[in-house]
Amino acid sequence: MRRYVNNLKSEKGRYIPLTKIFFQCDTLTLAEKLLGVCLVHRLKEGRLIGRIVETEAYLQKDPASHSFNGKSNRNAPMFGPPGRAYIYFTYGMHYCFNIVGGEKGRGEAVLIRALEPLQGEARMRKHRAQSSSKKTFQLKELCNGPAKLVQAMGISADRNNTSLLSGSLRLMSLPRASSEAVVRARRIGISKGQKHPYRFYLKDNPFVSKK
DNA sequence: CGCACGATGCGCT
């Protein structure tokens, strides 16, 4: 089982599972480091792979963060160890996927805002059609938003608070092309903490949700 | 292309 995943290759090189070491940094650094990392979901029908191209950090003392008012039932995963998923329900119909960062107890996470589909495009389309009023999708529309990528990747709410370092939904690194510059900008869709430049994306990547 | 708005359920004051 483990060998099967570790031997996963792409035209860009061999995938390497992330370990705890990767998360021993501050959450802003983590948000930037996650660019180019791949999210791999192994399903019985096949494997879905998306490369992270856009992230946002949510920190301590950050009024835009769910953790701003302390620990609660909903945000508890943010206060757990880094490398786990924090998945929350919003706007009465959408789920968003985060990766917990920082030291345990800080209450920080990185929102994954967009993926570049690398593998399993047909099934991603199927998943999106099942979860949306829309039924046909351009490649660019599959994962260019936080709730869209959750649909496309088939991530369900019961993954909340589970590790992304092992198991069927996990993070795998891939060498990033050095030509890809990182852009740092303001976060999207928030009313508080708007001035902080806590959003990161790969410059000129067509799968980013917004310029 | 941009902007406005409705859908829809839950956490929190």
Next chain:
DNA sequence: GCGCATCGTGCGA
């Protein structure tokens, strides 16, 4: 009640 780390549609430029 209010607001929400969103999405899709519809309209106008």
